[in-house]
Amino acid sequence: MEKIAMLGGGSWATALTKILSENGARVDWWLRSKDDVQHLLRTRHNPRYLSAVQFDLNRVYPTTDLEDAIEEADWLVLAVPAAFVQPVLDKLDRDTLKHKNVISAIKGMIPGKNQLVTDYVAERFRLPRTQLGVIAGPCHAEEVALEKQSYLTIGSPDAGLALAFCEMLRNRFVSAHPATDLDGIEYCAVMKNIIALTGGIAHGLGYGDNFLAVLVSNAVQEIRRFLQAINPQPRDLSASAYLGDLLVTAYSQFSRNRTFGSMVGRGYSVKSAQLEMNMVAEGYYAVKSIHELNKKLKVSMPITEAAYNILYERISPAVELEILKEKLR
Numbered sequence: 255m256e257k258i259a260m261l262g263g264g265s266w267a268t269a270l271t272k273i274l275s276e277n278g279a280r281v282d283w284w285l286r287s288k289d290d291v292q293h294l295l296r297t298r299h300n301p302r303y304l305s306a307v308q309f310d311l312n313r314v315y316p317t318t319d320l321e322d323a324i325e326e327a328d329w330l331v332l333a334v335p336a337a338f339v340q341p342v343l344d345k346l347d348r349d350t351l352k353h354k355n356v357i358s359a360i361k362g363m364i365p366g367k368n369q370l371v372t373d374y375v376a377e378r379f380r381l382p383r384t385q386l387g388v389i390a391g392p393c394h395a396e397e398v399a400l401e402k403q404s405y406l407t408i409g410s411p412d413a414g415l416a417l418a419f420c421e422m423l424r425n426r427f428v429s430a431h432p433a434t435d436l437d438g439i440e441y442c443a444v445m446k447n448i449i450a451l452t453g454g455i456a457h458g459l460g461y462g463d464n465f466l467a468v469l470v471s472n473a474v475q476e477i478r479r480f481l482q483a484i485n486p487q488p489r490d491l492s493a494s495a496y497l498g499d500l501l502v503t504a505y506s507q508f509s510r511n512r513t514f515g516s517m518v519g520r521g522y523s524v525k526s527a528q529l530e531m532n533m534v535a536e537g538y539y540a541v542k543s544i545h546e547l548n549k550k551l552k553v554s555m556p557i558t559e560a561a562y563n564i565l566y567e568r569i570s571p572a573v574e575l576e577i578l579k580e581k582l583r
């Protein structure tokens with residue numbers, strides 16, 4: 255039996271725990287909240303996210319004890335928002351993860367450090383990149399809960415590791431495929447959130463589908479330029495791990511980043527939009543990280559800069575979108 259430690263109590267951790275445990279793995283599930291763990295043990299449901307999903311407690315072991323959750327696991331799956339990775343993992347001894355594979359399900363960067371999650375894990379725990387992977391692809395937790403057909407890509411420089419994790423995920427409604435472009439996939443997953451957020455702002459301001467289609471087309475070019483500058487290598491951005499993820503986030507009713515952006519476009523402050531959502535829009539933090547990384551790279555990134563000006567320089571969304579409008583083709 256595969257032994258997995260799942261870190262995070264949010265919707266993605268809940269969806270992944272469902273997939274992995276129903277496929278027969280043992281999942282030691284670390285959640286921050288004692289109340290949520292108690293609720294899970296009593297009712298077999300996560301009270302806060304995807305609460306219709308029922309877990310088999312012979313395979314799923316909820317706990318608030320991080321070291322306990324990790325101790326026996328062969329695989330660690332990180333599914334806390336990027337902002338909490340450091341506070342959570344820095345509690346662990348540097349050797350704790352020595353013989354474990356670490357898979358990041360996170361689509362965000364370590365704030366302040368502006369580092370990919372897998373780069374941070376490799377550095378902090380002195381792990382070779384062949385023990386690391388990412389879960390990517392267009393996949394909303396809500397649709398996993400409804401068992402709708404979904405596709406995931408596991409990116410890792412170790413093809414064997416990627417394939418092994420794909421096999422743990424595949425089921426009646428989940429297809430999973432391996433890929434080797436760990437960095438490209440991880441950066442793209444971060445950047446698509448910025449695009450969805452900006453698309454949401456435009457939507458909140460009253461721009462329509464015609465504009466969104468042009469924004470997304472320009473976004474593909476912006477992402478390509480950035481990836482070429484930060485991690486140049488041949489990659490097919492039309493693959494679902496890149497373009498598919500961008501499309502689902504930009505268009506889906508379930509998108510956190512689009513919803514957050516739409517609130518900002520309608521006049522909510524960042525704080526009030528965050529409070530109302532009860533979910534994390536990674537794009538808000540990603541804008542700052544990518545903006546800071548780009549100070550050195552100097553890639554042309556009009557969409558990211560528009561989002562940065564709105565969210566961090568407090569420039570009016572309407573004014574910034576007027577400027578962006580002139581730059582799109």
Ligand SMILES: NC(=O)C1=CN([C@@H]2O[C@H](COP(=O)(O)OP(=O)(O)OC[C@H]3O[C@@H](n4cnc5c(N)ncnc54)[C@H](O)[C@@H]3O)[C@@H](O)[C@H]2O)C=CC1
Nearest residue numbers: 263264265266267333334335338360361394395533534536
């Ligand atoms: N929800 C989805 O459909 C998908 C989410 N992801 C990624 O998964 C990651 C987790 O996002 P979601 O599960 O959507 O989160 P969420 O928005 O559903 O829930 C927020 C989570 O943040 C946790 N949290 C809040 N404060 C915390 C703290 N101080 N320390 C640790 N955790 C804290 C909450 O307990 C909760 O687990 C993100 O990087 C997201 O981009 C990736 C693919 C799909």
Ligand SMILES: O=C(CO)COP(=O)(O)O
Nearest residue numbers: 391392393503509510511
């Ligand atoms: O990355 C995701 C789905 O692939 C989730 O992010 P959003 O909720 O912003 O779409």
